[in-house]
Amino acid sequence: MLTINALVAADSVLIPMQCEYYALEGLSALLAPWNRSAWPQIRSSRSRACCAPCSTPQQSRQRVSAQLVTHFGDKVFRTIIPRNIRLAEAPSFGKPALFHDRESRGALAYLALAGR
Numbered sequence: 001m002l003t004i005n006a007l008v009a010a011d012s013v014l015i016p017m018q019c020e021y022y023a024l025e026g027l028s029a030l031l032a033p034w035n036r037s038a039w040p041q042i043r044s045s046r047s048r049a050c051c052a053p054c055s056t057p058q059q060s061r062q063r064v065s066a067q068l069v070t071h072f073g074d075k076v077f078r079t080i081i082p083r084n085i086r087l088a089e090a091p092s093f094g095k096p097a098l099f100h101d102r103e104s105r106g107a108l109a110y111l112a113l114a115g116r
Contacts, residue, residue, distance in 0.1 A: 015027070017068060019060070019061040019064040019065050019068075020060070020061075020064060021060065021064060023064070024064050024067060024068070077113060077116060079109060079112050079113040079116060080109065081106060081109045081110060081113065082105055082106055082109060083106070084104055084105050084106035086100060086101040086104035086105075086106060086107065087104065087106035087107070097110065098110065098111070
């Protein structure tokens with residue numbers, strides 16, 4: 001109940017998404033209780049979904065991304081965060097990706113997203 005109360009109180013919600021089928025299934029399960037209670041209030045606020053594709057076939061990414069756009073409309077960010085070895089190794093160095101390698105493709109994509 002605490003999570004739902006926090007979401008109702010929030011003025012915006014960012015939902016990071018991997019463009020994979022099972023992530024979309026997880027999103028459906030996550031939103032199910034909110035559809036009955038708090039989610040309509042959240043949906044009317046400034047909620048956004050962030051689509052972050054990974055190493056899945058291009059056609060599959062496009063299909064999942066299209067479903068996100070169908071559900072969330074213009075609230076889906078167009079910024080794509082690519083999978084990148086420098087992003088993956090940053091936690092093992094105990095650093096955020098931007099401190100580990102600020103010039104990597106993944107870090108630059110996160111900066112672009114933050115700029116939106």
